[in-house]
Amino acid sequence: MSVRYVAESRLPTPFGEFIMHGFEESGTGKEHLALTMGDLSQGGPVLARVHSECLTGDALFSMRCDCGPQLEAAMRKIAEAGRGVILYLRQEGRGIGLLNKVRAYQLQDTGLDTVEANEELGFAADLRKYDMCKTMLDHLGVQKLVLMTNNPKKVEALTRQGIDVVQRQPHQTGQNPHNEKYLTTKVWKLGHLYDTA
Numbered sequence: 001m002s003v004r005y006v007a008e009s010r011l012p013t014p015f016g017e018f019i020m021h022g023f024e025e026s027g028t029g030k031e032h033l034a035l036t037m038g039d040l041s042q043g044g045p046v047l048a049r050v051h052s053e054c055l056t057g058d059a060l061f062s063m064r065c066d067c068g069p070q071l072e073a074a075m076r077k078i079a080e081a082g083r084g085v086i087l088y089l090r091q092e093g094r095g096i097g098l099l100n101k102v103r104a105y106q107l108q109d110t111g112l113d114t115v116e117a118n119e120e121l122g123f124a125a126d127l128r129k130y131d132m133c134k135t136m137l138d139h140l141g142v143q144k145l146v147l148m149t150n151n152p153k154k155v156e157a158l159t160r161q162g163i164d165v166v167q168r169q170p171h172q173t174g175q176n177p178h179n180e181k182y183l184t185t186k187v188w189k190l191g192h193l194y195d196t197a
């Protein structure tokens with residue numbers, strides 16, 4: 001799958017000013033973003049977050065997951081460092097889409113966990129792809145990443161795409177009573193590394 005750069009603009013935020021770079025996937029027409037700060041082509045490995053869209057968590061303050069706090073923490077850490085990149089990938093619901101995620105949440109409300117709900121709907125636990133990332137990072141001049149994630153499979157998937165992840169930085173935040181089971185399931189069924197779940 002190929003992705004092409006379309007346009008960029010300033011993105012002032014409460015944490016600092018990012019540059020927002022827009023990309024479009026050929027074929028699917030999916031639109032992805034990269035938020036950057038500082039000089040990424042020089043100065044060693046770049047602090048990075050590869051974040052999958054979660055409308056409910058990122059924009060609607062949902063406490064069912066940890067996505068919103070993770071996104072905010074990544075923006076804060078990059079702003080503190082004065083340098084870094086966030087790839088914001090439009091693969092909502094681990095790739096099943098927004099309304100299927102609502103269906104999955106409906107099933108979770110009856111007691112299924114996040115993996116069982118996906119399977120009940122006929123989906124694998126995680127349908128995400130990371131094949132757009134290398135082109136996006138190459139466009140930005142990023143060569144090596146320090147990746148903020150708790151998901152070793154994400155590190156493996158990016159490495160398979162030819163991306164040099166020199167270090168995984170744990171990215172634990174946003175625990176609350178509503179996402180306790182969700183975080184525990186990620187550890188037990190999806191292989192996430194999480195200290196206190």
Ligand SMILES: Nc1nc2c(ncn2[C@@H]2O[C@H](COP(=O)(O)OP(=O)(O)OP(=O)(O)O)[C@@H](O)[C@H]2O)c(=O)[nH]1
Nearest residue numbers: 052053054065091092093094096104114149150151
């Ligand atoms: N299908 C489904 N997707 C979910 C659910 N909760 C969150 N998501 C999606 O999961 C994606 C985030 O994945 P996570 O498993 O939370 O974390 P990760 O990206 O693998 O790992 P980190 O880098 O540590 O955050 C986003 O696309 C969310 O929309 C759920 O219950 N069901």
Ligand SMILES: [Zn+2]
Nearest residue numbers: 054057065067
């Ligand atoms: Zn989420």
